Amino acid sequence: MASVTYEHVTKCFGDVVAVNDMDIKVEDKEFLVLLGPSGCGKTTTLRLLAGLEEPTEGNIYIEERLVNDVPPKDRDIAMVFQSYALYPHMSVYDNMAFGLKLRKTPKAEIERRVKEAAVMLGIEGLLGRKPKQLSGGQRQRVAVGRAIVREPQVFLMDEPLSNLDAKLRVHARAELSKLHQRLETTFIYVTHDQMEAMTMGTRIAVLRDGVLQQMDTPQVLYESPANLFVAGFIGSPAMNFFEATLVGSVEEMYIDAQSFRVLVPPERAKELKNCLGKDVIFGIRPEDVHDPEFCPPNITAGRVKAKVDVTELMGNEVFLYLLTDSKSFIARVDPRTRARVGDEIEAVLNMDNIHLFDPQTEEAIR
Amino acid sequence: MKDRLRKVLSSAPLHIAILGIALIWSLPSVGLLMSSFRPRNDVLGSGWWTVFQHPFDFTQFQLDNYIHVLTAEGMGRAFLNSLTISIPSTLIPIAVAAFAAYAFAWMEFPGRQTLFVVVVGLLVVPLQMTLIPLLRVYNRLGLAGTFLGIWLAHTGYGLPFAVYLLRNFFGTLPKDLFESAFIDGASHLTAFFRLALPLSIPALASLAIFQFLWVWNDLLVALIYLGGTEAVAPLTLKMANLVNSLGQNWHLLTAAAFVSMALPLVVFLALQRYFVQGILAGAVKG
Ligand SMILES: Nc1ncnc2c1ncn2[C@@H]1O[C@H](COP(=O)(O)OP(=O)(O)OP(=O)(O)O)[C@@H](O)[C@H]1O
Numbered sequence: 164m165a166s167v168t169y170e171h172v173t174k175c176f177g178d179v180v181a182v183n184d185m186d187i188k189v190e191d192k193e194f195l196v197l198l199g200p201s202g203c204g205k206t207t208t209l210r211l212l213a214g215l216e217e218p219t220e221g222n223i224y225i226e227e228r229l230v231n232d233v234p235p236k237d238r239d240i241a242m243v244f245q246s247y248a249l250y251p252h253m254s255v256y257d258n259m260a261f262g263l264k265l266r267k268t269p270k271a272e273i274e275r276r277v278k279e280a281a282v283m284l285g286i287e288g289l290l291g292r293k294p295k296q297l298s299g300g301q302r303q304r305v306a307v308g309r310a311i312v313r314e315p316q317v318f319l320m321d322e323p324l325s326n327l328d329a330k331l332r333v334h335a336r337a338e339l340s341k342l343h344q345r346l347e348t349t350f351i352y353v354t355h356d357q358m359e360a361m362t363m364g365t366r367i368a369v370l371r372d373g374v375l376q377q378m379d380t381p382q383v384l385y386e387s388p389a390n391l392f393v394a395g396f397i398g399s400p401a402m403n404f405f406e407a408t409l410v411g412s413v414e415e416m417y418i419d420a421q422s423f424r425v426l427v428p429p430e431r432a433k434e435l436k437n438c439l440g441k442d443v444i445f446g447i448r449p450e451d452v453h454d455p456e457f458c459p460p461n462i463t464a465g466r467v468k469a470k471v472d473v474t475e476l477m478g479n480e481v482f483l484y485l486l487t488d489s490k491s492f493i494a495r496v497d498p499r500t501r502a503r504v505g506d507e508i509e510a511v512l513n514m515d516n517i518h519l520f521d522p523q524t525e526e527a528i529r
Numbered sequence: 530m531k532d533r534l535r536k537v538l539s540s541a542p543l544h545i546a547i548l549g550i551a552l553i554w555s556l557p558s559v560g561l562l563m564s565s566f567r568p569r570n571d572v573l574g575s576g577w578w579t580v581f582q583h584p585f586d587f588t589q590f591q592l593d594n595y596i597h598v599l600t601a602e603g604m605g606r607a608f609l610n611s612l613t614i615s616i617p618s619t620l621i622p623i624a625v626a627a628f629a630a631y632a633f634a635w636m637e638f639p640g641r642q643t644l645f646v647v648v649v650g651l652l653v654v655p656l657q658m659t660l661i662p663l664l665r666v667y668n669r670l671g672l673a674g675t676f677l678g679i680w681l682a683h684t685g686y687g688l689p690f691a692v693y694l695l696r697n698f699f700g701t702l703p704k705d706l707f708e709s710a711f712i713d714g715a716s717h718l719t720a721f722f723r724l725a726l727p728l729s730i731p732a733l734a735s736l737a738i739f740q741f742l743w744v745w746n747d748l749l750v751a752l753i754y755l756g757g758t759e760a761v762a763p764l765t766l767k768m769a770n771l772v773n774s775l776g777q778n779w780h781l782l783t784a785a786a787f788v789s790m791a792l793p794l795v796v797f798l799a800l801q802r803y804f805v806q807g808i809l810a811g812a813v814k815g
């Protein structure tokens with residue numbers, strides 16, 4: 164039950180800048196997800212808050228308290244490690260009770276809290292076992308349980324689901340979300356899996372090379388990514404990008420991508436009048452590229468002639484790998500599509516959902 | 530069924546070879562054991578292997594040699610002295626080394642690396658070099674000829690290796706465990722007693738075996754710092770004296786030798802479970 168503030172925090176390991184001028188505020192009871200590719204500084208950001216690393220520069224606050232020099236045990240946080248870090252020589256019960264015992268919690272109280280957490284997580288039958296007698300999913304729950312019983316102000320989780328198989332992961336994801344709603348505590352959660360981030364986070368902070376790229380709700384992040392990196396990182400399959408130029412006039416503005424040319428909707432064109440004649444990077448998500456036969460009504464259509472290169476049936480949808488000239492892009496279309504490999508189709512772009520980026524700064528053009 | 534037979538047959542040569550080597554290896558000890566139970570005249574008259582001519586004739590064995598050696602020759606006293614020397618000389622260095630190794634492995638302090646290199650560097654100092662200067666210090670402090678003196682000496686000689694071994698073992702324990710404990714509220718002392726020690730039992734046991742055997746079998750250090758007086762002489766010293774005084778009495782010497790071998794055997798057998806675990810711990814992860 165506390166907010167967390169990173170105030171211009173930088174962390175260097177020798178020459179490596181793991182976290183660069185991080186300046187974020189995590190609200191009370193929020194579920195913040197730190198998302199980014201491997202090595203972008205997610206774990207380091209978390210460890211800074213846990214007190215396992217000292218910031219090179221900047222301040223970290225939990226609620227109003229400056230915690231730069233507060234040792235981990237006095238920060239009132241709990242952390243679930245990627246490896247779970249269960250104490251191998253202790254039973255599940257002792258693993259969960261360890262932190263409470265060290266804090267001199269009365270025995271009856273320890274027992275009550277451990278039992279309660281165990282029931283909540285469905286591991287009450289495992290309390291007498293040693294960690295090595297547990298499956299991966301059970302270990303993960305014990306690790307979460309060990310954090311819960313402490314009733315901390317902030318939960319930190321470093322990729323707690325990455326050791327689980329796909330099915331279990333989906334299940335555990337939902338459970339953690341439920342847990343967050345139930346505990347009403349601040350969660351900071353690290354992952355490189357965008358599905359986890361999108362489904363669990365109330366807000367997502369996207370990191371790249373230690374620099375915060377964008378921090379917002381999953382919805383906003385998806386619909387209006389702040390730059391090329393965020394646009395490409397979020398969404399699967401990834402957004403299609405084309406090098407293009409804005410041509411024509413404000414009344415009739417076209418995106419010219421050499422192999423095709425599509426009309427920009429008039430309202431958008433007005434906003435873009437300063438960019439006329441400039442090079443841009445044109446982005447469109449695969450689900451905004453439609454098969455002409457199953458095109459939803461009421462969209463502003465832009466038509467692109469393309470050849471079907473590969474089709475992938477995913478069950479409830481089909482991915483078409485399309486080629487215009489030699490440029491390849493992906494469409495995510497209705498499963499009833501009749502497009503076959505080698506066909507020429509006229510793909511329909513939903514021009515209401517286009518994304519434009521400055522090729523130099525890579526920032527979104529709004 | 531046939532496969533199984535083939536399996537047994539194909540591994541048979543290996544097993545036979547191993548068995549043969551083990552037999553040859555243990556032959557001297559078996560001979561020693563047999564001789565130590567035979568009466569004086571038998572030992573002088575025939576080889577120990579002759580007992581196998583009448584394997585069920587137990588009258589050819591007797592305990593008199595042991596009784597004589599332990600009482601009249603003072604081996605009993607020496608045995609107690611050896612224990613008095615060996616147990617503290619094993620426990621003290623391991624206890625000290627464990628604390629030091631934990632600090633070297635998990636605590637941040639300036640000069641940690643340098644200090645560790647110095648400690649490891651001490652491994653190459655031959656202990657013979659230290660005998661004279663240390664003895665002079667002992668004489669001045671009145672430690673020469675006391676048990677305290679030899680405990681300290683063995684602690685000093687044992688520490689570098691013990692610190693080195695334990696630091697490396699502690700270093701291989703997952704860092705996450707300690708960080709998790711610190712977040713859970715543990716101090717370094719708690720982490721040491723509740724995590725590092727229980728997780729290092731195999732390493733501690735191996736170390737205890739090494740150190741105990743080395744101290745138990747030591748003659749030089751005991752001779753120098755304790756001197757040869759009856760009241761403090763350990764088994765090794767006593768044995769050396771017996772060889773002089775009882776040169777021809779094989780039946781007694783073999784019994785004495787077995788008295789000095791018995792305890793290390795017991796210690797090894799008792800701790801070997803951990804010993805094997807310790808060797809495997811590094812190899813099999815998980
Ligand atoms: N103790 C350290 N010493 C030196 N460099 C480090 C240390 N810890 C992390 N780094 C570097 O800092 C950068 C960020 O590391 P970090 O562990 O935070 O990445 P991450 O985002 O958690 O990656 P992953 O998804 O692979 O876990 C990396 O380039 C890494 O090499």
Ligand SMILES: [Mg+2]
Pocket residue numbers: 205206207321
């Ligand atoms: Mg990480």
